[in-house]
Amino acid sequence: MCMKQISYLIVSAALCVAGCNQQQHNFTQYVDPYIGSGEHGHVFVGANVPFGLVQLGPTNLTQGKWDWCSGYHISDSTIIGFGHTHLSGTGIGDLCDINLMPAVGEVVLKRDTTADYSTGFFSLFSRSREKVRPGYYAVHLDRYKVDVELTATQRVGFHKYTFPASTEAKVIIDLESGQNWDRPTEGFLVQESDTVLSGYRYSKGWANNQKIFFTAVFSKPIRQLILSDSSGARAGSSLTAKRVYGQALFDTHDKEAVYVKVALSPVSIDNAKLNMQAELPAWDFDNTVQLAKQAWNNELSKIDITADKRTRRIFYTALYHTMIAPSVFCDVNGDYRGADDKIHSDRSFTNYTTLSLWDTYRAAHPLMTIIHPEKMSDIINTMLNIYKQQGKLPVWHLMGCETNCMVGNPAIPVVADALLKGYEGFDADLAFEAMKASAMLDERGLKYLKQYGYIPYDKEKEEALSKCMEYAIADWSIAQAAQAFGYTDDYDYFLQRSKAYKYYFDTATTFVRGLAADGKFRDKPLNPFEAVHRDNDYTEGNAWQYTWLVPHDVEGLVALFGSRERFVQKLDSLFVVQGELGEHASPDISGLIGQYAHGNEPSHHIAYLYACVGQPRKTAERVREILTTMYNDTPQGLSGNEDVGQMSAWYVLSALGFYQVEPAGGKYVLGSPLVKKAVIKVGNGKTFTITTSNNSPTNKYPHSLSLNGKPHTQSYLDFIDIEQGGGVHWVMGK
Numbered sequence: 157m158c159m160k161q162i163s164y165l166i167v168s169a170a171l172c173v174a175g176c177n178q179q180q181h182n183f184t185q186y187v188d189p190y191i192g193s194g195e196h197g198h199v200f201v202g203a204n205v206p207f208g209l210v211q212l213g214p215t216n217l218t219q220g221k222w223d224w225c226s227g228y229h230i231s232d233s234t235i236i237g238f239g240h241t242h243l244s245g246t247g248i249g250d251l252c253d254i255n256l257m258p259a260v261g262e263v264v265l266k267r268d269t270t271a272d273y274s275t276g277f278f279s280l281f282s283r284s285r286e287k288v289r290p291g292y293y294a295v296h297l298d299r300y301k302v303d304v305e306l307t308a309t310q311r312v313g314f315h316k317y318t319f320p321a322s323t324e325a326k327v328i329i330d331l332e333s334g335q336n337w338d339r340p341t342e343g344f345l346v347q348e349s350d351t352v353l354s355g356y357r358y359s360k361g362w363a364n365n366q367k368i369f370f371t372a373v374f375s376k377p378i379r380q381l382i383l384s385d386s387s388g389a390r391a392g393s394s395l396t397a398k399r400v401y402g403q404a405l406f407d408t409h410d411k412e413a414v415y416v417k418v419a420l421s422p423v424s425i426d427n428a429k430l431n432m433q434a435e436l437p438a439w440d441f442d443n444t445v446q447l448a449k450q451a452w453n454n455e456l457s458k459i460d461i462t463a464d465k466r467t468r469r470i471f472y473t474a475l476y477h478t479m480i481a482p483s484v485f486c487d488v489n490g491d492y493r494g495a496d497d498k499i500h501s502d503r504s505f506t507n508y509t510t511l512s513l514w515d516t517y518r519a520a521h522p523l524m525t526i527i528h529p530e531k532m533s534d535i536i537n538t539m540l541n542i543y544k545q546q547g548k549l550p551v552w553h554l555m556g557c558e559t560n561c562m563v564g565n566p567a568i569p570v571v572a573d574a575l576l577k578g579y580e581g582f583d584a585d586l587a588f589e590a591m592k593a594s595a596m597l598d599e600r601g602l603k604y605l606k607q608y609g610y611i612p613y614d615k616e617k618e619e620a621l622s623k624c625m626e627y628a629i630a631d632w633s634i635a636q637a638a639q640a641f642g643y644t645d646d647y648d649y650f651l652q653r654s655k656a657y658k659y660y661f662d663t664a665t666t667f668v669r670g671l672a673a674d675g676k677f678r679d680k681p682l683n684p685f686e687a688v689h690r691d692n693d694y695t696e697g698n699a700w701q702y703t704w705l706v707p708h709d710v711e712g713l714v715a716l717f718g719s720r721e722r723f724v725q726k727l728d729s730l731f732v733v734q735g736e737l738g739e740h741a742s743p744d745i746s747g748l749i750g751q752y753a754h755g756n757e758p759s760h761h762i763a764y765l766y767a768c769v770g771q772p773r774k775t776a777e778r779v780r781e782i783l784t785t786m787y788n789d790t791p792q793g794l795s796g797n798e799d800v801g802q803m804s805a806w807y808v809l810s811a812l813g814f815y816q817v818e819p820a821g822g823k824y825v826l827g828s829p830l831v832k833k834a835v836i837k838v839g840n841g842k843t844f845t846i847t848t849s850n851n852s853p854t855n856k857y858p859h860s861l862s863l864n865g866k867p868h869t870q871s872y873l874d875f876i877d878i879e880q881g882g883g884v885h886w887v888m889g890k
Contacts, residue, residue, distance in 0.1 A: 183456035184290045184449055186472035192245070192798050194230040194791030196746060196755065199477060199798045200244035201228045203293040203306040203313075205451045206479040207508070207531075209420055211242040212306050212313035213293055215252045217278045220336055222743065225249035227335045230791040235297065236278045237330055238306060240313045240420055241368065241555075244480045245798020246512065247744060248561065249336025250362040250554065254370050254418060257328040258317040260300040265328070265384055265401045277328055290456075290476060291448025307445045310484050311431040315416040316441050319408040327416060329353060329372070329402040337361035343400030347393040350377040353402060354425045363557040365497060368420055371428040375415035375439055380405040415439060422485055422493040422556060434488040455479055458527045459808070462833035469789040471811055471831070474804035478520055481800045482535065485509035485556060493556045495545040505537040505581075511553040512800035514562035514626070515757050517569045519805035522816035522824075525577055526878055529839035533581025536574050539567050540582060543590040548597060563601075563619055563695050564626025565594050569819035572633035576640060576821045577875050588641060591634045595627070595650070602627065604673075610659040612673035613693055621660050621670050622695035622758075625705045628656045632708035633820040657706050661716045666726055667699040685735030685751070689742040696742040697758055700730055700751035707761045707817045710768045720769050727765060731778065747786050747795025749778075754786045755796020760806050761817045764825040767871045768817060773857050776828035779810050780856045783830050812836070812846055813886065814873055822875025828856050829886055842881030851888045859889040 192199035202213015215227040217234035224232070225246050227239060237257035243250060263277040279299035287294040293306040303318040319325045331343035338361035345355040354371040381404055383390045385397035395402075406414060417439075419432035436444065456475055461468065486492035490503035525532060542550045542558075549568060552561035568591045575587055595602070601616040601623045608615075611624040632654035638646035660668040662677055667684050669677045670693035684699035686692070694702050704727070706713040717723040731750040746755030753759045763782060766774035786795040787807050794803055809815050813829030816822065834846040861868045864882040873884070 181457070181460070182453060183460075183472055184452050186468045187290050187452070187456070187476045188469055188473050188789060189288045189290070189476070190230060190791045191470070191473045191789055191793040192477065192791070193228065195794065196223060196743065196796055197791075197794040197798050198223065198225045198243075198245045198247070199794075200226050200242045200480055201288055201293070202238075202242060203288075203291055203308045203448065204480065205291060205308055205310055205448050206455045207482060207484055208308060208310040209422075209484045210240050210308045210311060210313045211244070211480065211483075212238060212240050212308045212315075213242055214295060215239045215242075215255060215333065215335065222247075225336060225797075227252045233280050233282070234278050235281055235295065236333060237328065238304065238313075238315065239333070239335075240370070240418060243335075243510070243800070244477065245800055245803065247797050247799070248362050250334070250338045250366075252333060252335040252338070253357050253359070253366075253368050254420065255330035255333045256315060256372075256416065256418065257330060258297065258300060258302045258304060258319070258414075259326050259328055260302065260320065260322045261324045263328070265330075289449075290452035292445050305441070307441065307448050309435040309444065309448070311421070311428075311487070312417055312419045312436040314436060314441060314444050315418070317414045317416070319406075319412050319414060321408060321410040321412075323407050325406045325408040325414070327374075327404045327406075327414070329355075329404065331355065331357045331400040334359055334361060338363075338366070340398055340400075342396065342398060344396045345383060345394065345400050345402045347378070347381045351375075353378075353381070353404065354428070355400070356425065362559050362561070363555040364559070365557050366555045367493065368422060368555070369425050369428050370418055370420050371425055371432060372416055372418045373432065374404065375413075376406055378404045379407060415441060421487050423487055423491045423499055427487040427489065427491055431488050452476065458837045459812075460835040461811075461831040463831045466789055467811070467830060470787050470793065471808065473789070473793075474787070474807040477798055477804040478523060478801035478808065481510035481512070482508035482538075483510045495542045495550075495553070495556055495558060497556070498545075500541070502541075506531075506534040507541070508535060508538045509553055509555055510800060511539075511550050511567070512802070513550060513552060513566035513570065514564060515799035515802035516805070517566045517819065518757055518760050518802060519809055519815065520801040521570045521573065522822075523805045523809055525573065525579070525822070525875065526838060527836065529579070529879075532574055532579045536571060536579070536582045536587065539571060540586055540590055543586075543594070548594040549590050560600070563623040565630035566626070568594060568630035569633040572637045572820040573822070575637050577879075588637055588643075591630075591637065592646065595631060595634055605653070605656065608673060609653070610656045610671060613670040613678065614672045618690055619693065619695045621668060621693035622697070622702060622705075624660070625657050625668070625702065628654045629705075629708050629819050631656075636820055654708060655712060657709075658712070658716060661703075663716070666703070666717060666722070668703045669693065669699065686738045687741040687745055688738065689740055691740070695758075696744040696756050697753065698737060698741075698745075698751070700733065700735075701745075701753055701756075701759055704730070704762045704765065705758050708819055710765060710817075714769060723769060724766070724771060724774075727762075728774075730762070744796060749781065749785075753796075754782055755794075757799065757802055760802075761815065764815050764817050764827060767825050767827065770871075772826065772871060775825070776857045779827040780830070780853075783807065783810055784853075813884075823872045824875070824878070825872045826858065826861065828858065828888075836878070838879055838881060842879075844878045844881055845883035846886070847883065848886040848888055851886070855888040855890055857889055858886055860887045861885070
């Protein structure tokens with residue numbers, strides 16, 4: 157919670173007590189942050205604490221390339237500095253704000269890959285001298301012979317630079333550099349004393365009105381500050397410009413450590429100073445590293461699994477990746493910048509950002525409802541305040557800005573899920589109002605959905621089918637909430653809208669296809685393999701993949717096929733059929749098993765559809781195949797973008813043996829547990845324990861299941877079964 161200012165000693169003591177309680181098992185030892193840093197994983201690599209505003213880590217020189225969306229890729233060997241904000245696993249790049257870079261000697265303040273280092277201030281580094289673990293990052297900058305170590309609290313980045321002896325040591329404060337789409341619109345840097353620099357960076361990119369404020373405190377007096385903009389060096393103690401750099405100069409002796417603490421705020425420099433005082437007033441770097449480790453250990457300990465070493469590494473790294481975001485986006489005094497670009501103050505909840513909802517509503521948020529019940533009211537209150545400030549629930553929110561990225565109304569299932577699971581601490585009436593109002597707008601194809609009952613491709617020119625099918629999922633979620641509230645008219649209306657997917661189903665081909673306003677399918681013959689990025693009926697997919705995007709009404713989809721047998725036959729074909737996606741396909745369509753694409757979210761529920769229609773063995777077989785072939789413990793360990801925790805959340809839930817298929821309400825469909833045992837902390841001192849007998853790579857099929865000692869014959873667990881504690885026991889076999 158964004159509460160009143162707390163003293164550093166109290167925070168340290170609380171974390172120490174919590175850490176001592178976990179000394180018997182260090183869960184951070186299983187985390188390898190390099191997993192997913194290669195191929196298309198796009199994960200953040202650096203130092204942070206769970207759900208922190210600060211993600212402090214290296215930013216590579218490479219810019220504009222898709223696999224550098226987080227600012228870092230395992231294939232790169234360059235560093236231009238250490239930014240305080242990064243994204244993890246997104247398909248679009250942004251952030252990398254407030255970039256600091258230690259250097260020695262003359263540098264040119266621009267990026268350049270000139271081999272002789274004659275220009276630019278980047279450095280090469282060797283992977284053998286790089287270290288990363290939860291809450292800590294270290295590297296040696298070859299060019300400057302400087303050792304860098306980083307750690308963080310929620311709102312403060314802590315740097316340790318060990319310099320060689322020099323009269324030309326410096327720390328570059330770079331307020332120009334951003335990632336991919338990000339471009340600065342205004343920067344400000346001021347020297348307040350010989351140890352304090354403060355400022356802000358405004359930018360426009362994916363987040364189109366991004367504002368971040370900071371204060372930086374140095375452990376050693378600055379001998380001289382050189383300010384620069386696009387015209388070159390400028391005199392004075394402050395500078396406001398579009399392109400702002402500062403060089404803080406020092407004399408250093410050999411192996412001298414210079415420390416820098418950088419506090420961030422979305423509101424003001426003064427609030428950044430409050431955050432600094434509350435979270436990191438002292439200069440004990442090693443203790444801060446330890447506190448960050450304890451913070452991670454406390455969160456990772458919420459699921460204690462018994463499994464082989466490789467599985468533990470993949471599992472706990474996945475769990476770690478689910479807790480990089482959403483990110484705190486408020487100050488210790490309760491101030492935050494809203495979606496209306498106004499400053500709000502509310503100590504009653506913690507405001508968050510980085511809401512990658514098209515991805516995370518599917519598994520990351522259902523996982524959060526199980527293991528982070530203490531955060532649920534904050535997440536929902538964040539969304540409800542966004543609704544009040546921008547007139548709709550968030551679509552893809554970043555740094556307080558609505559990006560409108562991806563399709564559908566993906567916040568609606570998250571809000572409905574919290575309502576249906578009985579979470580409190582937010583205004584339930586406002587929550588229903590926000591869902592309904594967001595669904596009744598005229599934007600992003602909704603106008604046509606209300607007019608035609610579906611979205612015609614000749615009215616909405618891009619991705620009309622996918623937009624409508626995602627809206628149908630959200631509409632079903634509203635309908636379930638309406639039923640719980642007793643709102644009969646709303647239930648009937650939104651339940652009917654949730655069946656819009658039926659319009660697109662072509663019984664002749666048994667695929668969903670684009671439909672015109674006159675009710676006719678596209679004239680050209682259907683190629684179910686073809687995917688044209690942003691320029692046909694499907695969002696990052698094809699007809700093979702989108703035909704199954706009906707997690708809310710499986711029986712309705714079965715009926716369109718005419719029988720369960722035909723449904724299963726077509727589903728079987730999905731996993732074996734081969735075909736070319738075409739030259740214009742999105743690179744997000746990855747991790748293919750036949751045409752099943754695990755590297756992208758619309759496929760994530762599909763393996764569990766077998767269990768929904770009475771064939772749990774096939775679910776078990778496919779889930780195990782995905783768990784063991786689409787994830788590994790190398791930098792190439794993800795089959796697609798991490799997508800802010802969704803790819804990893806699928807692994808965590810599936811390794812435990814279940815997955816929430818319906819978008820809201822808490823029916824976790826059973827699969828095939830990969831772990832031998834798991835003890836899950838579900839809040840209020842309760843645990844839910846999963847045990848297995850005869851579990852092995854060959855004995856992957858469930859033969860029986862008991863819930864709290866009694867036979868369980870349903871194909872799913874209810875959320876309440878998990879939330880109230882107890883456990884299940886699986887008997888596995890061939």
